[in-house]
Amino acid sequence: MKNSYLKNDKFLTYSSAIVIFFLAWELLALLLQNPALPRPIPALVSFFNVLPEGLWKHFLVSTYRVLTSLLLGLALAVPLGLYIGRNAKLDKWLSPQIYLLYPVPKIALLPVIFAIFNIGDLSKVILIVLIIFFQILIITRDAAKNIPDSTILSVLSLGATSREIYSHVIIPGCLPEIFTAVRISLGTAISVLFFAESFATFEGLGYFIFEAWSRINYPEMFAGIIAISLQGFVLFILVNLLQRVICPWLFK
């Protein structure tokens, strides 16, 4: 009973978010009266027109790039973050280097990345990984640091090895924060991808938007923007569902 109520409640909040979004858009377009901001209905019509004509392909390519970057970023940053977080000496040495590298504008390194990895998919993925790596690393490191020593000692007293401390305590204990890192990096990855796809490619939502823009076809450009927004929306919902499965204790 309570569950179905919550489900209805969630449906209501999500659908009202969509309604409010489109209402605000409509209002702004009416106020602005400028072709650069079409009203939502023509944009939606354009979205459904171009979706079967190739927008879906750009959508899939972008989604593939975002997910590959996210998985690669997680695979590199999570183990390192967990390890640094539980190793004070290493943290002392590595943290200054992390703080030095984190603010470096990686987008400015794009020519270097192109030079090393060519201009294909890989260079776009590498650019996103370079950016989200530090976000995931810092969040994971702090989560590992914050696990109380008493929790670890009580499991050590049961005879756990250091590997078992990771598998039973540190990894599951950091999972909620790792999911936070995933949500933050997902947003970052999508925005960076938009930029990375704006040149040296003929695929992806970024390309689609810039190409429509160059033709001054604003409704089509907004069809691309709706697609990016939809991509983020769907991916965020998927991350939330995944968290429900992997971290059931958070939802009891």
Place this chain on the structure above:
Amino acid sequence: MLDLKNVSLTYSNGSKPVQALRGIDMKIEKGRSYAVIGPSGCGKTSLIYIMAGLMAPTQGEVLLHGEKLVKPERGTALILQEYGLLSWKTVWENAALGLVLRKVPEREIKEILERVFEELALTECIDRYPKQLSGGQKQRVALARALSLHPDILLMDEPLSALDALTREYMQKVIFNLLKRHQITCVLVTHSIEEAVYLGQEIIIFTACPGKICAKIANPAQGAEDYRDQLSFHEKCTEVRASLEVHSQSEE
């Protein structure tokens, strides 16, 4: 069975060395229960960690069954103030953790836990997570985890301090019955005079900064039927209180 010989512990707090324990001599005999009581900051928690083999003293030695203690031993179980339960594991998984780490076959774990859960009246909570439990239930899960390992010696660091008065008395009785039934040797660190007198056959009084033993009070009537309601219980409480007062004043 557990001998502490001239145990001292000094740790560095920034650049300043702090002596937490000084010259502790204790002889823990099999089947007996000891209550350690003293003001905050008297090194009681460090003492428990040293006894559990989780921390090495900076001076002196700890012998378990005549052999130098260097790491957590199988026969020792530890219960900490915050229960040491993992919020991401269910009650069953938390209680089974010690057995899982010891690679006990699943079928055997099931048999052991079913017995222990029945004894501690936890059968109804097996699928719940710690945050769904009351303080008393959490404490019983911590006890179940310890008991499932058939410990020779049970070390407890203020295990009941977070409980309300009635639950606390009830849990004292639960612990008392378990110790008696399973013939477990026990060292209990507590703030409560009544708890020390109710559960300790010997009451060891500590002073603070650095923590050292200033009195050992025998409590031969402990374990008598309805001890809590007897005059001898209240007299012993008065004696312990007087001893604590005398030694804290002499410290000042």
